[in-house]
Every structure is written in structure tokens, then in C-alpha cells.
Amino acid sequence: xxxxxxxxxxxxxxxxxxxxxxxxxxxxRGYRGASLAAVAERVALTPQGLLHHFPTKEALLxxxxxxxxxxxxxxxTGWRLELLGQLVEYNAMRPGIVQTFSALLGESVTEGHxxxxxxxxxxxxxxxxxxxxxxxxxxxxxPSGLTPERAAPLLVAVMDGLQYQWLLAPESVDMPAAFRDFxxxxxxx
Amino acid sequence: xxxxxxxxxxxxxxxxxxxxxxxxxxxxRGYRGASLAAVAERVALTPQGLLHHFPTKEALLxxxxxxxxxxxxxxxTGWRLELLGQLVEYNAMRPGIVQTFSALLGESVTEGHxxxxxxxxxxxxxxxxxxxxxxxxxxxxxPSGLTPERAAPLLVAVMDGLQYQWLLAPESVDMPAAFRDFxxxxxxx
Numbered sequence: 001x002x003x004x005x006x007x008x009x010x011x012x013x014x015x016x017x018x019x020x021x022x023x024x025x026x027x028x029r030g031y032r033g034a035s036l037a038a039v040a041e042r043v044a045l046t047p048q049g050l051l052h053h054f055p056t057k058e059a060l061l062x063x064x065x066x067x068x069x070x071x072x073x074x075x076x077t078g079w080r081l082e083l084l085g086q087l088v089e090y091n092a093m094r095p096g097i098v099q100t101f102s103a104l105l106g107e108s109v110t111e112g113h114x115x116x117x118x119x120x121x122x123x124x125x126x127x128x129x130x131x132x133x134x135x136x137x138x139x140x141x142x143p144s145g146l147t148p149e150r151a152a153p154l155l156v157a158v159m160d161g162l163q164y165q166w167l168l169a170p171e172s173v174d175m176p177a178a179f180r181d182f183x184x185x186x187x188x189x
Numbered sequence: 190x191x192x193x194x195x196x197x198x199x200x201x202x203x204x205x206x207x208x209x210x211x212x213x214x215x216x217x218r219g220y221r222g223a224s225l226a227a228v229a230e231r232v233a234l235t236p237q238g239l240l241h242h243f244p245t246k247e248a249l250l251x252x253x254x255x256x257x258x259x260x261x262x263x264x265x266t267g268w269r270l271e272l273l274g275q276l277v278e279y280n281a282m283r284p285g286i287v288q289t290f291s292a293l294l295g296e297s298v299t300e301g302h303x304x305x306x307x308x309x310x311x312x313x314x315x316x317x318x319x320x321x322x323x324x325x326x327x328x329x330x331x332p333s334g335l336t337p338e339r340a341a342p343l344l345v346a347v348m349d350g351l352q353y354q355w356l357l358a359p360e361s362v363d364m365p366a367a368f369r370d371f372x373x374x375x376x377x378x
Contacts, residue, residue, distance in 0.1 A: 031299045099298050106295010109288050109356040110220045120357045127354075144377045146370055153367050154374070157350025158343060165316075165342055167298040168309045178342050181335055185343070185374050188333045 015053055015063075018043055022064050027096040031103045036060065058114040061104055066118065068097060079133045085183060088159065089176040095167065102163050127152045134186075143188055151186060158182045204242055204252075207232055211253050216285040220292045225249065247303045250293055255307065257286060268322045274372060277348065278365040284356065291352050316341045323375075332377055340375060347371045 007015070021042040026034045036057050040050040054060035072087060091098050108115040127149075134148035134155070142151055158179065166175040196204070210231040215223045225246050229239040243249035261276060280287050297304040316338075323337035323344070331340055347368065355364040 033300070103295050103299050105353055106292050106298075109295075109353060110292050111222070116357065119353075123354055123357055124361065144374050146374070150367070150370050153351065153354055153362060154347055154371050157347045157354060157367070159350070160353060161346025161348070161350035162342065164294055164298060164308075164349060165312050165346060168305065168312055172313065173342060178339070178346070181339050182343050185333050185335070185377075188374075188377050 018050065018053055019064055019067050022060055023097065026064065026100050027094065030096050031100045034100065056114065061100060062115050062118045065101055065104065069122065079129065081133055081137045081183060085176065085180050088179040092175050098163050099167055102167060123156065126156055130155050142186060207239065207242055208253055208256050211249055212286065215253065215289050216283065219285050220289045223289065245303065250289060251304050251307045254290055254293065258311065268318065270322055270326045270372060274365065274369050277368040281364050287352050288356055291356060312345065315345055319344050331375060
């Protein structure tokens with residue numbers, strides 16, 4: 001168990017099962033289609049039974065995104081810059097979860113949104129880890145003279161910003177190619 | 190009059206007044222506080238009277254964002270790269286409209302959202318215009334070797350992506366400074 005209050009082994013297993021089901025529903029039906037009712041049905045729970053584990057749709061989606069971060073190891077250590085290009089390629093094959101991330105990120109910047117804390121903490125952690133990735137690659141200065149800490153928010157911003165353009169016009173925007181162009185920019189100088 | 194069906198002078202004036210009021214309400218209360226009722230009150234219309242001009246909150250907000258694009262001249266011609274840095278500085282002083290833009294962009298990537306068409310067309314136009322700005326600055330190749338068309342989506346992505354990070358943690362993220370760092374990256378090579 002990684003965080004939070006102690007859970008029974010049964011509860012932990014059930015929770016993991018719900019998150020896997022939610023990820024499937026998101027992949028099949030996208031952000032709007034991923035209702036609590038649809039997820040409950042997939043794991044043979046009543047809607048009321050699902051609410052016991054996740055009180056709101058937002059809570060369930062935040063848990064799915066946190067779980068994805070763990071699988072992707074972002075934020076995480078041991079990343080190399082080259083692997084980030086592969087992560088973006090992988091993301092281009094799973095529009096459902098990218099859409100869910102992007103929609104929830106958009107909502108989270110509004111007042112009092114339940115996902116605001118998750119995203120705020122996530123970005124603090126992701127910026128710190130991307131700075132570490134850049135330090136491993138380039139040392140204390142990138143070829144452009146930027147420090148890893150100053151380049152990290154740009155790296156994260158490009159990943160997020162390209163996702164919106166790609167989700168709106170997947171035929172016009174080659175997200176993995178554009179991200180590799182940015183990695184080239186970082187390495188120039 | 191710039192677009193759409195003919196309107197009476199009176200109707201056009203009323204519409205402009207509503208958009209100004211909406212912008213004020215957004216600045217004061219943010220995305221969630223910008224209800225149709227609050228905007229109607231500000232222009233001394235009944236909610237029903239406002240619906241005559243804008244049938245939904247989304248339609249009103251899209252009109253506000255389109256109007257802002259016109260004032261900012263984005264998408265537009267005649268921009269220089271240096272002025273984009275000033276635009277980002279200006280945006281850092283108006284979190285309400287940036288929040289509204291970012292929240293609505295997030296929603297727009299979901300299925301059948303009423304703002305999807307607006308954002309899809311906007312990004313096509315903004316990418317084309319940013320490519321033109323880059324061409325004016327650098328000619329057919331940037332110092333990194335990228336063409337203006339390949340650098341344009343990155344420029345747009347950084348602007349959007351930084352807005353999310355800044356809205357979530359305005360004390361941690363210096364949006365204008367980060368954007369200037371990106372302009373430096375573009376000019377390196």
C-alpha cells in the first residue's frame with residue numbers, strides 16, 4: 001500500500017479492480033462516458049456500493065490519474081529524456097485517458113474544484129523530477145544556458161499544451177513528432 | 190460588424206455591452222462565478238432577456254474569448270515575437286480571463302462540447318499565424334533548423350501549458366519569465 005489510511009487486503013483489491021474498470025470505461029467511452037454508473041456496472045457493484053469506495057466521479061478520476069502516474073513512473077526517478085519521447089508516443093495511442101487528464105486539469109483551475117490539490121501537488125513533483133531528468137542529461141546547464149529548474153516547466157508545458165491541440169485535431173497535429181522537435185530545441189545551442 | 194447574420198445597430202450595441210459586462214464579472218468572480226444570472230444583473234436584463242442574446246453560458250464565454258482574441262489580435266497578423274512576451278506578461282495580470290480560457294479549453298476536448306468547434310478553428314488559425322510570426326523573425330528556418338510550421342505548435346503549447354501551471358501555483362511559476370526562456374530557446378542554435 002502506498003498511501004492513505006490502512007485498508008483491508010480485500011478493500012485494496014476491490015479498489016484496484018475498480019480503477020482498472022474505470023480505465024477501461026475511459027478508454028472506450030471517454031471522459032463524459034465514464035460515469036460512476038458505468039464503472040459500477042463493469043465491476044458488478046451497485047452505484048451505492050461504488051460510492052463507498054469513491055464518493056464522486058472526480059475522486060474516482062483523480063485516483064485513476066494517480067494510478068497512471070505510478071505505472072508511468074511520472075513523477076518518478078530514473079527517467080531519461082529519450083524515454084519521454086516514447087511516453088508521448090504511447091499517449092498518442094490512448095486518447096481516452098489523455099482526454100480525461102486534460103479535461104480534469106481544465107476543471108481543476110476553477111475555484112474550489114476537488115481535483116485542484118491533486119494537480120497542484122502533481123505539478124510540483126513533476127517539475128522537480130523533470131529538472132532531475134534534465135540534470136542527468138545535461139548537468140547544471142543546458143546547451144542554451146538554462147538551468148534544469150528553468151527548463152523543467154517548459155518541458156511539462158509543451159507536453160500538456162500539445163495534448164490539447166492533438167485532442168482537438170488529431171489529423172493536423174503529430175504530437176509525438178512535435179514533442180521530439182522540442183527535445184531537439186532543448187539539446188541545441 | 191465582423192461576422193454572422195445582420196444585426197440591428199441596437200442589437201450589436203447591446204451584445205457588446207453584455208460582453209464587456211461578462212468580462213468584468215469573469216475578472217471579479219472567475220469562471221465559476223460568471224453565471225448568466227450575474228451577467229444579466231450587471232446589464233439590467235432579466236435572465237430571460239440575456240438568453241435572447243446568448244442561449245447558454247458556454248455560448249457567452251466563447252463570445253467573450255473570441256472578442257478577446259480580436260482585441261489581442263490573436264490570431265492576427267502584424268505580431269512580432271517580442272510582443273508575444275508582452276502579451277504573456279499582460280495575461281499574468283488578468284487571471285480571471287486566463288482561467289476562463291483554460292477551463293473552457295479543458296471542457297472542449299470532451300465529446301460533443303459546444304466550444305469544441307471554436308477551439309479547433311482557433312488553433313488552426315493561431316498555429317498558422319504563429320508560423321507567420323516566426324517566418325518574419327527567422328525566415329524559412331529557425332536557428333535550430335525547424336521550419337516555422339513545425340515550431341508554431343510548440344510556441345502555442347508552451348503558452349497554454351504554462352497557463353495551467355501558473356493558475357495552479359502562481360507563487361511557484363513565473364509565467365512571463367518562463368515564456369521568455371522559451372523564446373530564448375527558439376532563438377538559439
